[in-house]
Amino acid sequence: MKKVLLTIIAVLLTLTLVAALAGCGSDKSKDDKKDGKGTDVSTEAQNAGGAMDAKDLVFSYNGVSVELDGDADAAVAALGEPKDKSSQLSCHGEGDDKTYTYDGFVLNTYPLEGKDRVLEIVVTSADIPTSKGIKVGDTAEAVTEAYGADFKEVGMYHAYSSGEGKSLQFFIQDGKVQEISYYYDV
Numbered sequence: 205m206k207k208v209l210l211t212i213i214a215v216l217l218t219l220t221l222v223a224a225l226a227g228c229g230s231d232k233s234k235d236d237k238k239d240g241k242g243t244d245v246s247t248e249a250q251n252a253g254g255a256m257d258a259k260d261l262v263f264s265y266n267g268v269s270v271e272l273d274g275d276a277d278a279a280v281a282a283l284g285e286p287k288d289k290s291s292q293l294s295c296h297g298e299g300d301d302k303t304y305t306y307d308g309f310v311l312n313t314y315p316l317e318g319k320d321r322v323l324e325i326v327v328t329s330a331d332i333p334t335s336k337g338i339k340v341g342d343t344a345e346a347v348t349e350a351y352g353a354d355f356k357e358v359g360m361y362h363a364y365s366s367g368e369g370k371s372l373q374f375f376i377q378d379g380k381v382q383e384i385s386y387y388y389d390v
Contacts, residue, residue, distance in 0.1 A: 276320035
């Protein structure tokens, strides 16, 4: 069982790294958004109806709130000692991107002007819900009920964007949430 769990964690970390590196060469406009049906949606239309607000883009765990593009060192200090830590040369700036693995989630960072910033938090545990109560294992329909239908399909992800480079993404497979990603588009 331990070997299977380690294999799953290794696969998730690899997928996270691949997703982060894929964004390095991206020059796609942040204003080029589409809804779940592939239709272009303006940033104003995406935010209409109040389906998402700023608190939806803040990761909360055991009373600690972590903001995207926030101070990563402060976040790690508040979250406590990770189970594992790794780093790799950054494609976002001078220095290293770092990965901190905790029980049920992974925190990824990028360097900016000599400081580490929060790039992404990937939640894999059903014990860590979003601000609207969505968690791993919930249905795609529950996500749509909570956050609305104005999302962009990115592969198997339903991405809800703030229009400011921040997004809340739900990896949907077989109609269920497999992971939740809070992501900052550097």
